[in-house]
Amino acid sequence: MPATPASNAELRAACIRVLSLHRPLGPRAWFERLAASPYAALGIDQYGQGEAVQLLEQRIASLLGKPAAVFVPKGTVAQMAALRVHTDRRLTRTVALHPLSHIDLDEDGAAERLHHLTLLRVGSPTGPFTRADLEAIHERLGALVIELPLRRAGFQLPEWTELVGLHAWAAERGVPVHLDGARLWSSAPGYGRDLAEIAALGDSVYVSLYKDVGGLGGCVLAGEEAFINEVRPWLARHGSLLYRSFPQVVSGLDGLDRHLPRVASYVSRARSLAARLAEVDGLRIRPGVPHTSGFQVLLDGDPERLWDAARALAADQGVWLVNDVRATAVPGVSMVEVQMGDAAEDFTDEEVAGLFAALLRQGGSGPVGAGNQR
Incomplete structure (x- = not known):
């Protein structure tokens, strides 16, 4: 045969x-890398609390220029929690995003089926949306999502002046901006600007721990302290407060050291x-x-x-x-x-x-x- x-x-x-x-890396190589990391000497975590977790959260909050951050084992959960808090605060479930948005295409309808959000798809599939696209919106929004870069459109970024204009449009209307920044790490050199300058254009920012920086998985969500505190219960409701998270956390810290520079x-x-x-x-x-x-x-x-x-x-x-x-x-x-x-x-x-x-x-x-x- x-x-x-x-x-x-x-x-x-x-x-x-x-x-x-x-x-x-295979499993054995990953175990060896984690064991050799200086972060493996930090106290073990439990349900999202521990030395390595806190170090990771503080480090990324500092990189992004945000007051607070929280480690989340899955990006889908981080973004759903962020949008739920933003839309609850605004008392409207309508979220504007790009039709090629990762949230819309790759999360199996989580925003609509779990949180009953109404997704308002803005712009064309050829590239990021513009302020002119947003000007055509005539309804109250709970949040505006900007994906940096827009992967499905060839990893494109909006021009810097356009991005600033998107933020200004939202600020004028009191609409919170959520940056889907899974690959924000490579957006910074793409713009020739530091991470905090870009993150300042978002009320909340999600960054991946494995895209660009090569960790095992997981992510961090950053924003104002009150916002992060409101997010935490939604992490528990999504079943994302793991008993132990140290493999992802240690590999994330190691990845920041190894790849971010x-x-x-x-x-x-x-x-x-x-x-x-x-x-x-x-x-x-x-x-x-x-x-x-x-x-x-x-x-x-x-x-x-x-x-x-x-x-x-x-x-x-x-x-x-x-x-x-x-x-x-x-x-x-x-x-x-x-x-x-x-x-x-x-x-x-x-x-x-x-x-x-x-x-x-x-x-x-x-x-x-x-x-x-x-």
């Missing part, structure tokens, strides 16, 4: 090199790699100059054929080039995401360009055409 094809997880685990994010270099690498890939026939880059550490690559070809070619590359050469291949709204054009971390240091830009060219030869159907897309 023929051998059963390896699963995607098995193929990836067997690869010698991975392009996106950080170099993957290097995030600007990941953004620079994204831009150099994107420029080289733009020279490959059959590829386009979105946005043409990456705003953060991530960007999209558009390829001419069927996504299933391209994915088969990517799996073959992984099996033959031990290289995990892309995490998946997705269809786009344009027939015959597929899309992959590339996100820079320390794993990309195992490749040169020239080598990655050659690998994508090989992917197109094996699974594509000719060039997309010249030029980039901003």
